[in-house]
Amino acid sequence: MTERTLRPAGSLRLLVAEDEPHIRRILVTLLEASGFQLTVAHDGLSAEERLEGSEPFDLALLDLLMPGRTGIEVLKTVRRLPHRRDLPVIILTAKGQDVDRRRAFDLGADDFITKPFSPKKLLGRVDELLSDR
Numbered sequence: 001m002t003e004r005t006l007r008p009a010g011s012l013r014l015l016v017a018e019d020e021p022h023i024r025r026i027l028v029t030l031l032e033a034s035g036f037q038l039t040v041a042h043d044g045l046s047a048e049e050r051l052e053g054s055e056p057f058d059l060a061l062l063d064l065l066m067p068g069r070t071g072i073e074v075l076k077t078v079r080r081l082p083h084r085r086d087l088p089v090i091i092l093t094a095k096g097q098d099v100d101r102r103r104a105f106d107l108g109a110d111d112f113i114t115k116p117f118s119p120k121k122l123l124g125r126v127d128e129l130l131s132d133r
Helices: 021-033 044-052 069-079 098-106 121-132
Strands: 013-017 035-039 059-063 087-093 112-114
Touching: 013 021, 013 044, 021 035, 021 121, 035 044, 044 059, 044 069, 059 069, 059 121, 069 087, 069 098, 087 121, 098 112, 112 121
Parallel strands: 013 035, 013 059, 059 087, 087 112
Antiparallel strands: none
């Protein structure tokens, strides 16, 4: 894991949007153990509502395929919102196809991680994106 140089992890707020309970538990356990403050959304619509609000977030992790709204649809909304335009977004997916990856990056995703993922790799990418802020 890389060292956080800007702020302690406890002051960093992440939105985690994942509909699969097992994956959601893994993400919550991993990120909370690393000191992040989390807001968890169980579907794309809930994630979008949180992001449209004023709650501060330093990064969003969005599952690609969720009920209500897909991660791509939520990403489009994020990039249209003036107060979220620069929010780092990582797309998580079990679909590692090049077309999905290209579309996510074309729409403004900062990273694209395929499930199953390495916890060390995920934390490294989160830290890297947060250190760029």
